[in-house]
Amino acid sequence: xxYFSSNFKLGxxxxxxxxxxxLYVTRKFDTTTKVIxxxxxxxARLACDEFIQGDILDYDTxxxxxxxxxxxxxxxxxxxxxxxxxxxxxxxxxxxxxKTLRIIQNKATQKLFYTDHNIPTAPFxxxxxxxxxxxxxxxxxxxxxxxxxxxxxxxxxxxxxxxRSFSDVKQLPKGECIAEDLIPFKNELSVIVSRNVSGxxxxxxxxxxxxxxxxxxxxxxxxxxxxxxxxxxxxxxxxLKVSEAFQHVGLLAVEMFxxxxxxxxxxxxxxxxxxxxxxxxxxxxxxxxxxxIRAILDLPLGNTESKVASVxxxxxxxxxxxxxxxxxNIETIMAMDGVTPHIYGKKQTRPFRKMGHxxxxxxxxxxxxxxxxxxxxxIEVISK
Amino acid sequence: xxYFSSNFKLGxxxxxxxxxxxLYVTRKFDTTTKVIxxxxxxxARLACDEFIQGDILDYDTxxxxxxxxxxxxxxxxxxxxxxxxxxxxxxxxxxxxxKTLRIIQNKATQKLFYTDHNIPTAPFxxxxxxxxxxxxxxxxxxxxxxxxxxxxxxxxxxxxxxxRSFSDVKQLPKGECIAEDLIPFKNELSVIVSRNVSGxxxxxxxxxxxxxxxxxxxxxxxxxxxxxxxxxxxxxxxxLKVSEAFQHVGLLAVEMFxxxxxxxxxxxxxxxxxxxxxxxxxxxxxxxxxxxIRAILDLPLGNTESKVASVxxxxxxxxxxxxxxxxxNIETIMAMDGVTPHIYGKKQTRPFRKMGHxxxxxxxxxxxxxxxxxxxxxIEVISK
Numbered sequence: 001x002x003y004f005s006s007n008f009k010l011g012x013x014x015x016x017x018x019x020x021x022x023l024y025v026t027r028k029f030d031t032t033t034k035v036i037x038x039x040x041x042x043x044a045r046l047a048c049d050e051f052i053q054g055d056i057l058d059y060d061t062x063x064x065x066x067x068x069x070x071x072x073x074x075x076x077x078x079x080x081x082x083x084x085x086x087x088x089x090x091x092x093x094x095x096x097x098x099k100t101l102r103i104i105q106n107k108a109t110q111k112l113f114y115t116d117h118n119i120p121t122a123p124f125x126x127x128x129x130x131x132x133x134x135x136x137x138x139x140x141x142x143x144x145x146x147x148x149x150x151x152x153x154x155x156x157x158x159x160x161x162x163x164r165s166f167s168d169v170k171q172l173p174k175g176e177c178i179a180e181d182l183i184p185f186k187n188e189l190s191v192i193v194s195r196n197v198s199g200x201x202x203x204x205x206x207x208x209x210x211x212x213x214x215x216x217x218x219x220x221x222x223x224x225x226x227x228x229x230x231x232x233x234x235x236x237x238x239x240l241k242v243s244e245a246f247q248h249v250g251l252l253a254v255e256m257f258x259x260x261x262x263x264x265x266x267x268x269x270x271x272x273x274x275x276x277x278x279x280x281x282x283x284x285x286x287x288x289x290x291x292x293i294r295a296i297l298d299l300p301l302g303n304t305e306s307k308v309a310s311v312x313x314x315x316x317x318x319x320x321x322x323x324x325x326x327x328x329n330i331e332t333i334m335a336m337d338g339v340t341p342h343i344y345g346k347k348q349t350r351p352f353r354k355m356g357h358x359x360x361x362x363x364x365x366x367x368x369x370x371x372x373x374x375x376x377x378x379i380e381v382i383s384k
Numbered sequence: 385x386x387y388f389s390s391n392f393k394l395g396x397x398x399x400x401x402x403x404x405x406x407l408y409v410t411r412k413f414d415t416t417t418k419v420i421x422x423x424x425x426x427x428a429r430l431a432c433d434e435f436i437q438g439d440i441l442d443y444d445t446x447x448x449x450x451x452x453x454x455x456x457x458x459x460x461x462x463x464x465x466x467x468x469x470x471x472x473x474x475x476x477x478x479x480x481x482x483k484t485l486r487i488i489q490n491k492a493t494q495k496l497f498y499t500d501h502n503i504p505t506a507p508f509x510x511x512x513x514x515x516x517x518x519x520x521x522x523x524x525x526x527x528x529x530x531x532x533x534x535x536x537x538x539x540x541x542x543x544x545x546x547x548r549s550f551s552d553v554k555q556l557p558k559g560e561c562i563a564e565d566l567i568p569f570k571n572e573l574s575v576i577v578s579r580n581v582s583g584x585x586x587x588x589x590x591x592x593x594x595x596x597x598x599x600x601x602x603x604x605x606x607x608x609x610x611x612x613x614x615x616x617x618x619x620x621x622x623x624l625k626v627s628e629a630f631q632h633v634g635l636l637a638v639e640m641f642x643x644x645x646x647x648x649x650x651x652x653x654x655x656x657x658x659x660x661x662x663x664x665x666x667x668x669x670x671x672x673x674x675x676x677i678r679a680i681l682d683l684p685l686g687n688t689e690s691k692v693a694s695v696x697x698x699x700x701x702x703x704x705x706x707x708x709x710x711x712x713n714i715e716t717i718m719a720m721d722g723v724t725p726h727i728y729g730k731k732q733t734r735p736f737r738k739m740g741h742x743x744x745x746x747x748x749x750x751x752x753x754x755x756x757x758x759x760x761x762x763i764e765v766i767s768k
Contacts, residue, residue: 004711004727024408027431030727030740047411047431285722285745300719307691307745327388335684338669343388343414356414361669361691 003297006032009049010297011069013056015042017344017354018075018273018289021281023047025290031297036065043345044075059083066092073250073296075272077105078153095197095249095296096271103246104271107159108151108178114266117245120238121266122257124180126151130172133179137166142179151176183265185257189225189232190276191239193252194291197298202291203239204284204304206232207276209255212316220372221276221312222365223283231262238264246271251292253277275314275357282340282359283310309365311372315341315356315381317349323383325349327356333375338362341379355381387681393418393433394681395453397440399426401728401738402459402657402673405665407431409674415681420449427729428459443467450476457634457680459656461489462537479581479633479680480655487630488655491543492535492562498650501629504622505650506641508564510535514556517563521550526563535560567649569641573609573616574660575623577636578675581682586675587623588668588688590616591660593639596700604756605660605696606749607667615646622648630655635676637661659698659741666724666743667694693749695756699725699740699765701733707767709733711740717759722746725763739765 002008010026012019015037026033027047035048038055045051054061056074062083066072071093072084084098103113114121125142127133136142144166150159150173162182163169188211192204208225209218225232239254246252246269253274255267277288286294286302294301317325325348333339338361346355358375362368386392394410396403399421410417411431419432422439429435438445440458446467450456455477456468468482487497498505509526511517520526528550534543534557546566547553572595576588592609593602609616623638630636630653637658639651661672670678670686678685701709709732717723727740742759746752 002710002714004714006731020411023431024411027404027408027729028724028726030729046433047407049430286724290724294718299715302718302724303721326386330386330388331683334678334686337687340412340670340674340686342412345411345414347390 003031003299004029008032009034009069010293011036011065011072012044012048013062013065013072013074013079014076015039015044015051016075017043017356019044020047020344021273021278021289021342022075022293024281025287025293028290029293031293034065034069036061041347056080063087066094071095071296073292074101077101077270077272081105097249100246100248100271104269106151106176107149107268108176110268111178111180113245114242117241119242119245119266120264122147122180122183124178126176126178128176130169130174130177133169133172133177134166136179137169145182147180147182148172149178149180151178183257183259185259187225187227187258188267189227189235189256189258189264190221190274191236191254191256192274192277192280192288193239193243193254194288194295194301194304195243195248195250195252196295196301197249200301201240201243202301202304203236204277204280204288205306206235207279209276218275218314219376220369221279222369223279223306223310224365226365227258231258231264235264238266242266242269250295251277251288275312275354278342278357279310279312279359279361281342282361283308308361308363309368311360311365311368313358313360313372313376314354315343315358315379317351317353317355317381319351321381321383322350323348325355326382326384328380328382329378333358333379336360336371336374338368339371339375349381349383387415387683388413390416392416393453394677395420395449395456396428396432397446397449397456397458397463398460399423399428399435400459401427401740403428404431404728405657405662405673405726406459406677408665409671409677412674413677415677418449418453420445425731440464447471450478455479455680457676458485461485461654461656465489481633484630484632484655488653490535490560491533491652492560494652495562495564497629498626501625503626503629503650504648506531506564506567508562510560510562512560514553514558514561517553517556517561518550520563521553529566531564531566532556533562533564535562567641567643569643571609571611571642572651573611573619573640573642573648574605574658575620575638575640576658576661576664576672577623577627577638578672578679578685578688579627579632579634579636580679580685581633584685585624585627586685586688587620588661588664588672589690590619591663593660602659602698603760604753605663606753607663607690607694608749610749611642615642615648619648622650626650626653634679635661635672659696659738662726662741663694663696663743663745665726666745667692692745692747693752695744695749695752697742697744697756697760698738699727699742699763701735701737701739701765703735705765705767706734707732709739710766710768712764712766713762717742717763720744720755720758722752723755723759733765733767
């Protein structure tokens with residue numbers, strides 16, 4: 001069956017901003033789509049052929065949804081993976097696979113996967129319960145400070161905390177987790193690797209991420225990274241090694257730390273379009289959303305090179321603002337050169353909620369970064 | 385009222401491919417939209433907040449539709465202009481205005497407008513009836529060959545014919561028309577001028593159009609045109625003069641002939657995103673659809689420069705094929721460098737029907753043109 005036919009139907013689990021941006025591509029290719037999300041106001045409620053409201057963590061809901069489409073993908077890792085596995089048993093095409101997702105969904109499993117595959121990553125210990133952390137500290141098996149990560153449902157940095165004292169441990173949520181060495185790093189990098197069903201592989205250039213110090217959310221993404229070629233080449237080789245280990249289908253965003261000794265460590269991966277690739281919409285020959293769709297539909301992958309340099313700024317809800325959203329000064333930033341806002345369409349803002357992003361493109365990365373700073377200082381995501 | 389608010393609603397008359405591509409932008413900005421088209425299967429039926437089926441040539445339908453939105457625009461000239469004028473009297477924002485549209489809708493009025501404003505255009509005569517043409521030829525007032533153009537409802541070259549003999553005249557449709565001198569030209573050029581409500585103006589670079597000799601439809605659009613800078617500068621100055629004369633709001637695509645003597649004549653204009661600007665989606669800092677939306681919402685205009693060179697190939701239905709469409713070899717062209725297909729989503733093909741377009745981008749215009757040729761020779765729009 002051709003994907004360019006009304007008989008074909010692509011299913012997307014999750015209707016957030018990533019699903020919404022995938023739909024830019026499915027509209028361009030006229031791919032018939034069906035989207036499911038728990039919210040009737042989900043950003044991807046429009047632009048699909050069919051939208052249904054439902055819980056993507058529920059086994060039966062995902063199973064029923066998957067059976068009604070030809071190829072199934074997801075825009076978020078928090079989906080019912082048992083249902084995906086059952087669908088695969090029934091012969092349904094699910095990309096990325098349940099196997100890939102199962103490893104990634106649990107951060108402890110993901111870290112063990114890296115050590116099993118000789119992929120450099122920060123040293124860590126796994127704990128079934130937070131109480132075990134206290135014992136480990138008391139017994140000298142774990143030293144402060146360390147980075148605590150919830151094994152499950154970490155998203156947008158909410159499942160990550162730097163633990164500096166014994167009393168910090170008391171504040172941690174219960175449940176399975178890892179304690180990771182606090183690595184002093186110079187930069188955070190990301191490389192997105194695309195791999196289609198037939199095994200064709202293409203990597204995007206290494207990007208550099210600048211984080212907000214408090215919210216642990218990406219503030220700026222720069223493409224290309226302002227780093228020597230030997231470093232970015234090394235990052236791309238490592239990302240390819242990770243991709244090879246997973247044998248994933250679709251995108252794999254590989255987040256990495258560049259240490260003070262120019263060692264590169266894998267932090268974590270996401271098997272989908274990623275925040276560190278949004279600037280590809282304006283900057284790259286093929287944007288990450290198109291590449292994901294090409295990969296999972298086993299179409300030839302597109303050119304991952306950049307047309308121009310690009311910087312992405314996340315638009316997150318301002319502190320002390322909760323309620324109906326207002327994008328203050330958006331007209332002002334739109335007058336700046338090479339600036340494109342993407343508004344996700346979430347009606348309510350709250351502190352640090354991802355409400356959109358802005359891409360700044362320019363032939364010169366430093367000029368783009370400088371305009372990005374002005375954008376960041378000008379626009380405000382507040383409530384009415 | 386902010387355009388980035390759910391209280392605001394943009395109305396679009398016509399739900400064809402141009403309306404569909406406008407919706408790429410309204411989704412990105414999260415602008416609330418309402419679209420009307422006579423076909424329930426219109427390409428723009430998805431991605432708007434509300435789609436209604438209705439006749440945009442009907443006075444009451446357009447009036448009711450216009451009253452239900454805050455700003456009204458159109459993606460096709462064949463709309464009821466009297467209703468637009470009435471809406472303006474009621475204080476509704478209609479962009480482009482009924483005044484601009486009324487001049488453009490009638491090709492005779494449009495040509496007279498050029499002569500009134502000292503805008504160079506091919507010499508012509510206006511006829512209220514085709515029978516008057518026969519008299520003019522007999523009396524020596526009109527010489528063969530000439531170009532006949534229907535004054536009304538010319539679209540995609542269907543209202544244009546080269547008349548070489550008296551018997552050709554007999555084949556012409558009745559009604560108001562013009563007879564234009566057949567100008568031997570070297571090239572057809574187009575410049576898209578954008579102008580927002582506040583009067584800010586930006587022009588896109590001059591593009592070169594290569595036409596299909598029989599169907600009188602654009603086959604390739606090249607940006608930039610492969611012409612000396614003095615010629616493209618001259619074309620851009622002329623386009624600005626036309627824009628100045630119209631005082632339009634939104635885009636104005638100015639199609640021109642470059643004669644053998646390097647004279648530039650205005651052929652015709654379109655007050656909307658245009659086939660000669662589709663490559664701007666991939667090639668330009670700001671695509672024409674975004675620019676149109678920015679202009680009519682009185683947002684600052686975006687940068688009209690090119691990131692890379694681009695060529696656009698129209699995908700039209702193959703001869704001898706009518707019925708459910710198949711895009712033969714689409715996977716093959718997607719393996720070519722810098723190739724992006726846009727499928728409009730029309731379910732039925734027929735000879736020369738515009739079914740989509742393909743953009744080819746490359747840093748080198750000649751390489752892009754060469755790949756475009758391969759695309760053209762490979763993909764086929766046929767019926768099942």
